[in-house]
Amino acid sequence: MAHASRSEPFWWSLFAAGGVVAAFLVPIHVLLEGIVGPLGGPTPAADYDRMHAWLASPFTRVYLFVLISLPLFHWAHRFRFTLADLGLSRFGAWLAVLCYGAAIVGTALAAWLLITAP
Amino acid sequence: MTVNSPPNATRTYRPVMSPTWWWLRHPAWVQFMLRELSSVFIAAFLALYLARLGAFASGPAAYAAFQAWHRTPLSIALHVLILAFALLHSTTWFLLTPKIARVHVAGRSMSEKAVAGGALTAWAIVSALVAWWLLG
Amino acid sequence: MPQETIQLVVTRFHPDHDPVPRFQTYTVPLHEDWVVLDALNYIKDTQDGTLSYRWSCRMGICGSCGMNVNGTPRLTCATFLREYAPGPIRVEPLANFPIIRDLVVDITDFMEKLPRVQPWLVRQDETPLTGGEYRQTPGEMERYHQFSLCINCMLCYAACPVYGLHPEFIGPAALALAHRYNLDSRDQGRAARQAEVYSEEGIWECTFVGQCSVVCPKKVDPAGAIQQEKVSAALDWLKSVVWPWGNR
């Protein structure tokens, strides 16, 4: 007899929230900090002092935590299902541990780096 | 065997999908795979962001070295690729929004086009605000 | 002017003679107003009486004539030959189902899954017939109307790679019907459906490929239905965390 899953709604909620955050924020960050900045544009990430001033605001730190952590769970969820659909479904439980585990480690790392940043 | 059944009355042929390469067989499935793959490139960007914070924590010299790497053609090319997949994620995500969330205004459900259009507009506004914040 | 023709490359499978399915090519007249089903009937009547396939209504309502046409599931009574000119057109049985013979597939799996989601009005308190019908406003009807148009043609199952890869998946049409009743103001069966609908083989198996909604001839949008159920399930879960004492 099938039963309602207790874990899937939790992971799916994180996936959905992360998907929204990634959809809204990631392209503009990649464009400005990965392309425009290195090519000479003025972004806070362009040099140490500006980054320092930018990170001085608690808002920035909370913002960056959200930007990194939630989309990591978005990745973990999609990647778990993609791997299962590419022939690894018999390792289902391991895929979940691996993917969500990586997202949890990344989130903890983000928290630690943002709390301790100078 | 004591049971008599008509020859092959129950023999059916079950077609099998390649467990790994099935998605190459229909253009819509290739698009789907690219959409799912976008999350890997987004994760790469997040990992680079963690590395950025790590370099920043290690001090000005480490951060300058990290920035120098970002100016290499390899890094620019990588970021262009990441941007392409990030845009794929955003557009597919917002275009699918009306399927997930049915929006009712004044007792009537909004059309799928209107909801998707609203989501895409909101994306443009948020992107402009972030750009203004980062560059301002 | 010579009669224009088009080739049909059709799956043939006889369980007694063919170890695996093979293709057979037929040439049929390319009439402006002929659909793929007309061509199959023409073949059966004039060229090869052994060709087997299902059809009934010829008007897109019985849901029995579904086949994969050039790799995409279609109702063959609503698919014009001219769309595919100059051809050839590949006509195969609906994907993801076992083939019984030629273009006829075994739909037992779907027939077993359908009742599992209880696609009918479930009431906790049956009011006696003398109490009259359960009434509903046009607005309440509009909420589920789209999801009630399903003709059980199973094109969505043939289009779904998740069903192909993981046959235990309850699948698009059945889950869309569950959603249809969950949205019905007269229904009280959402909790009873949960065990199946919110299970690992239910909505959570779906990765939102979305092809079910693309191929659906009745615009039922099973993909949308499944994602909307995911949202409801997630909200239920959230409620149970912040208010564990509530008994919805």
Ligand code: SF4
């Ligand atoms: S949901 Fe659409 S495609 Fe699926 S069985 Fe119903 S009518 Fe056919």
Ligand code: FES
């Ligand atoms: S023959 Fe009835 S739907 Fe095509």
